[in-house]
Every structure is written in C-alpha cells, then in structure tokens.
Amino acid sequence: MKTPTKPIKPLNLILLLLVVVFTIFSCANKKEDAPKKIAVVISTLNNPWFVVLGESAAGRARELGYEATIFDSQNSTSKEAEHFENLIAAGYSAILFNPTDSEGSVSNVKRAKNAGIPTFCMDREVNSLDGPASQVISDSFSGCVELGEYFVRKLNKKGKYVELLGLVGDNNTWNRSKGFHSVVDYFPELIMVAQQSADFDRSKALEVLESVLQSNPDINAVFCGNDAMAMGAYQALVAAGKEKEVMVFGFDGADDVMNAIADKKIMATVMQSPKNIAKTAADLADEFINGKNDFSAKTPLEVELVTQENINEFGNYGSKK
Amino acid sequence: MSKLVKYFVFIIATGLLLYSSISLEPLDKHKIKQDKNIFSAKDLAANFMLNETSSLPAIDASDFLEGISKNVNEYCSSYGKKLGISSDYNFIIEGIGTVESVKEEDVLVSLVNSDKLQILIATDFIFGNTIRDASGIADIGDFQNTMDFNNISVELNNIVRETIVPSFKQKVKEGDTLYFKGAVEVNIKRVNLQKLRVIPLIVKFNN
Numbered sequence: 001m002k003t004p005t006k007p008i009k010p011l012n013l014i015l016l017l018l019v020v021v022f023t024i025f026s027c028a029n030k031k032e033d034a035p036k037k038i039a040v041v042i043s044t045l046n047n048p049w050f051v052v053l054g055e056s057a058a059g060r061a062r063e064l065g066y067e068a069t070i071f072d073s074q075n076s077t078s079k080e081a082e083h084f085e086n087l088i089a090a091g092y093s094a095i096l097f098n099p100t101d102s103e104g105s106v107s108n109v110k111r112a113k114n115a116g117i118p119t120f121c122m123d124r125e126v127n128s129l130d131g132p133a134s135q136v137i138s139d140s141f142s143g144c145v146e147l148g149e150y151f152v153r154k155l156n157k158k159g160k161y162v163e164l165l166g167l168v169g170d171n172n173t174w175n176r177s178k179g180f181h182s183v184v185d186y187f188p189e190l191i192m193v194a195q196q197s198a199d200f201d202r203s204k205a206l207e208v209l210e211s212v213l214q215s216n217p218d219i220n221a222v223f224c225g226n227d228a229m230a231m232g233a234y235q236a237l238v239a240a241g242k243e244k245e246v247m248v249f250g251f252d253g254a255d256d257v258m259n260a261i262a263d264k265k266i267m268a269t270v271m272q273s274p275k276n277i278a279k280t281a282a283d284l285a286d287e288f289i290n291g292k293n294d295f296s297a298k299t300p301l302e303v304e305l306v307t308q309e310n311i312n313e314f315g316n317y318g319s320k321k
Numbered sequence: 322m323s324k325l326v327k328y329f330v331f332i333i334a335t336g337l338l339l340y341s342s343i344s345l346e347p348l349d350k351h352k353i354k355q356d357k358n359i360f361s362a363k364d365l366a367a368n369f370m371l372n373e374t375s376s377l378p379a380i381d382a383s384d385f386l387e388g389i390s391k392n393v394n395e396y397c398s399s400y401g402k403k404l405g406i407s408s409d410y411n412f413i414i415e416g417i418g419t420v421e422s423v424k425e426e427d428v429l430v431s432l433v434n435s436d437k438l439q440i441l442i443a444t445d446f447i448f449g450n451t452i453r454d455a456s457g458i459a460d461i462g463d464f465q466n467t468m469d470f471n472n473i474s475v476e477l478n479n480i481v482r483e484t485i486v487p488s489f490k491q492k493v494k495e496g497d498t499l500y501f502k503g504a505v506e507v508n509i510k511r512v513n514l515q516k517l518r519v520i521p522l523i524v525k526f527n528n
Contacts, residue, residue, distance in 0.1 A: 102466075129465050139404065141471040145449045174468055182475045183448045186482075280406065297462035300405030 036093040038066040038285060041083050043100045043124065045072040047200065047228055049252050049274055050098060053122060056278035057096040064286045066093070075167075077104040084108040088115045094285040095119045096278070101169040102127045118288045120281040123274070125171050125298070133288055134295035136281045140172050143251065143270035143303035144179030150268055150305060151184060151223065151249055158189035159220030162212050164233060166200040166225035173197075176225050176251055184223075193219060198229050205232030213240050221247040227254035227269055234266060253306060253314070261311045268307040271314060276301055360469050366476035369458050370484075374522040377456060379502050382416030383435040386514065393512050401507065404454050404461065408510045411455035414519065415502040416440075417527070420495050427518055428493055430501070442501055443518040444486050451520050452477045455504035481520060489524045498527040 038061040042054040058068035071087070073080035077100050087095065088111065095112055097119045099105035109119045109131035118133035125135045155161075163180070166173035184190050193216045198205035209222065213236065222237075224230040230250030237243040243265065250257050253271030260266040284295060306314050380400060388396040397403075401410025418430030418440070426445040432438045453459060453474045464470040493499075503519035 125467060127465050129462070137467065139407070141467070141474075142404075142409075142450055149446060149448060171467060175471060178468060178471060178475070182471075182478070186448075276406075298405070298464075298467065300407070300461060300467075302405070302407035302409060 035065055035067045036289060037091070038068045038094050038096060038282070039071060039083075039087040039092045040068055040096045041071045041073060041080065041087075042098045043073050043080075044075045045070075046074075047226075048256075049227070049254050053098060053274035053278050056275045057122065057282050060279045060282035061096070061285070064282060066286075073100050075100055077101050077108075080105060081108055084112055088112060088117060092117055093289050096122055096281045096285060097132070098122045099124045099126050101167075102171045103169065106131055118285065120285050120288075122277050122281045123172070123272070127171070129297050132297075133293070134281075134284050135298045136277050136284070137298060137300055138172075138272035138277065138303050139300040140175040140251070140270075140272070140303065141179035141182075143272065143305065144176045145183055146305045147223075147249060147251070147268060147270050148180045148183030150307060151180070151221065152187055152190065154247060154267060155190060155220055157187045160191050160193045160216065160218060161221040161223060162209065162216070162219055162233075163192055163195040164205050164208060164222065164224045164229045165195065165197040166229070168197050170200075173200075173225055180223055198224075198232065200226045200228055202228040202232040202235075205229035206236045207232075209233045209236035210239065213237075213242070217242075219246055221249065221267075223249045225251055227252035227257040230257055230266055230269065231260070234260065253304075258306065258311065258314065261306060261308055264308055268305060270303050271306050272303045273301070360464075362469060362472035362476045365458070366473055366480055369456070370477065370480045370522070373456075373458075374502065377413055377502070377522070379413040379415035382414045382418075382440060382501075382519075383432050383438050385412060385414045385505075386432070386435075386438045386440065386517075389507060389512065389517075390514055393507065393509050397507055397509050402454055402457060404450065408508055409454075410507050410509065411451050412505050412507070413455045413502065413522075414505055415500070415523075417498065417500050420493055420497040420499065422495060423493055428489075430499070433498070439515075440505075441516070441518045442489075442503065442524070443520050444490050447478050447482050447486065447520055449478075449506070450474045451504040451506045452481070452522065455506075478520075481522070485521050485524065489521060492526060500525045500527065 040054050040057045042050050045051050054070045058070050061068035071083040073083060080100050095117060099121060102125060106126050106128045109126055109128060112119050113131055121132045121135035123138060125137050126132060165177060194212045196208050198208045222233045224233055227250040230248050234243060234248050237246050247267040249267055250269040253269055257266055257269050261269060280299060397410035401412055403410050416432050418432045421429040421431050427441040427443050429439055429441055459470060459473050461470050501519060501521055502523040503521040505517055505519045
C-alpha cells in the first residue's frame, strides 16, 4: 500500500532552497580560500645538501602563502614518475623540481606541462628547453674552473691525482668535471691516475678510494664532484694514514666539509647555496602563478671558492658571515 | 594472359612504391649531413676569433678603469655583462699602452693618454668564461645542455692560448707600445684594480 506524501509548504521549500544554495556557495568559497599547493620533488633526501634544498624551497613557498609538500624520489626516475602522476592528479599549482636524471626526468616535466602545471628545476637541469618553465642552476663549470686554478697552484703544477665523479647521468657531474679539466689538463705534469664514479655518495667514495689507493698509493690529491664524496675520500685517507699528505677538494659547501676546511683537513670546496637556488625557484613559481610566463630558460647562480685561507668569510650552505 | 598483366602491374606498382619511399646515399655523405646539425663549440669559437673580434664594440681602457675606481657597482650594472645571478661582470676593453714589465703570467702596461693608469694583459692561466660572457657570443637559454654552452669558453680560451699568446710572449719586451683589445672580469664583491687581467683577443705592436 502506498503511503500518501505530504505536500511541502512553500515556506519550507524556500528555506530548503536557501540552505542548498548557501551550502554550495560556501563550499565554492572555501575552495577559493584554500591555499594553492606547491610540490617540492627532490632527487634524494639521503644527502644533507638536498635536504636543505628541499626544506628551503618548501619554506619559501609557505612564506609566499602556499601549502608545500616535499617528495623524495630516492634517486629513482620511476619513483619520481610516480610522484609526478600523484601530484598532477592532486591539482598542484607548481612543481619545484630537483631531477634525478637529465634525460630520464624530461618526460615527467613534459607530463606536468601538458597538465598545465609549471616545473621549475633546481640545481640539476633536464635536457629540455621547452619542458620546464625555467631552470635555476648553479654555475658549476665556473666554480670548478676557479677550483681547478687553486688546485694547480696548491700542487705547484705537478703531481698525481684521482677524480671521483658523481652520478654519470647528471649534467652537474660533467659540468664540474669539464670545468676542472679545462684548467688542470693544461698542465702536463699533473697526472690523473684514476677517474671513477662514486655516485655523489659518501660510503661509495670511501670504498672507491680505498680500492684506488691499493694500486696508486703515491697520489697527491683527490678531486671530488661533491662534498659527500670528499668526506668519504677523507675517511679512506685517514684509514690509510695518508690524510696529511693527500689534499682533498670537494664541491657544495656542506656543513661537515666547511668544518673540515676550518680544521685544515680538507683543502677547498665550491660553495653553491641551496638556499638561494630554492628561494629563486620558489619566487619564480610564485610569479608564474600570479600571471608571469616569460622566464629565461635557464638562470645560473654564481658559486664561490672556499679555501683554508678564506673560510672565515663563510657560513654553511651559502650564508656569508 | 590477364593474370600475367595483373602480375606485371602489381610488380611495377610495388617497385614504384619502394623506389619513392627509399632513398640511398653514401654513408660518408650522410654523416657529413648529420654533423652539420650538431652544434660545434669549436666552429663557433673559431669563427668568432677569425671574423668578429676586430668589429667587437669595446670600452676605452682608461674610461673603464676610471669608471670602476669611482663607483664599481654603478659602473658594472650600467656597462658590464653578467651570466644569471652573479657578482662577476664582464667587459670588452681596448687601449694603447706601454709595456712596463713582462712577468711569468702577465704583462703590465701603462695606458697612454692617462694619468698613470695600468692594467695587466694575461699570458697564462687563461681559463673561465670571461671572453664568452663579455662578448655575448652565446645565450645560455639557447642551449639544451649547458655543457655545450661551457664548451664555447673552453674553445675560445684554447684559441687565445694557442694562437694569440705565443706570438705576443715571443715579441713583447719592456718599453714596447702596443694596441690591445680583450675581455676582463670584475667581481664587485672583491675589486682589486691592480689585479685586473685582460684576456687578449687582439694585440698589435706599434713600434
């Protein structure tokens, strides 16, 4: 049997409509009021330099009024691709990106661009001019030219040395190596006895140099593509009792290496400031979100040579005393 | 008979299709064509040094030194060129000077028609991006891989070291009067007018 339905009174109907309309509008307003989101995708949080880069980028984005989340790609392009899929689906407004691989990361950047999300590369570049909105990179080449000149003078233009390279798929690895060799190779009495990759990793650098020292115990210097490897190389020299006779050179301006330079354990490094890189990238993303879209494809940032002679002028990670 | 005609037409049509879709060329010619599309820092640098240095706009060396000593920040931001966010500014300068001394890594010259202004012309440790960035020969934004951009500097420096410096070092002696044009870098955080070094692009002896 069908129960008879009561007709709704006109007043109740109006009230009901008002409630529905009010609910819809208040929901829409809430969405507009919610802060826009910026994703910070970092190649690895296993290295303190990148932790500072990621946290500085997220911190600056929050200062500018955005909700910021950090994603760790764990040095894996597939993990990085997963992050990009998720953050495209989650409707982020911009990506501050530290790529894992200059070639392998291009497709992720392009996927974000196709979804209307701009990517701003930090520190490492991708091999694409039209993918990222802009790339904020350290001028690694110039830094290593300056480091190379210092290296040559410290070794009096002669001696044997080892080079520890970073990740071979990263352009920074080769820009640093190329800058260094553009100077050092000009001096024929400086002989490179080994050049091996230690993937920017401290413990791998320790292992690699320990092995190199067995066949080349008479080296005078080690040039490392980053500070983590410089610390690993120094540990290997300590284990071999050679830390006083072999000079170690790094790149980054990481906290432990800055202290080691002050303690006369490491000879020099090149200071690249993750804080400046992160701030510049976050500011560019903010400008993009607010309507600007004509950015320079690449924005190089200057780096500075830090030695035992000028260490007192510097704090860690790019801050000047 | 009609089958034979059909086969004949089919073979001709297939042959025509294959002929128009495949083109054969000698491997060496194909490689030359490919190489033409690959960026060559060496070619760019060689062309610049051979054809563009003499017409390159340059600041008078005396004006440059006076401007830098008066207000380095203002002068650099008005007349210098820099790469990205940096405190290194680059200039192309020219002048006539008298050789005061010939040292291991540079030659000290006193600028004529100036009040005791002196500058060094580099003859060793010719590295870095000064020539590239002062001349504006290339824009980093045009290079997919920054290594290509940096290779331009390597090649420019090689040419200076291999062609300009050896003949300059061989001829130069104290008291010579010479015309020079070259690139110089100024870091506004640590200015030292006595240590400014010009990387020579052109050197001509007047005597």
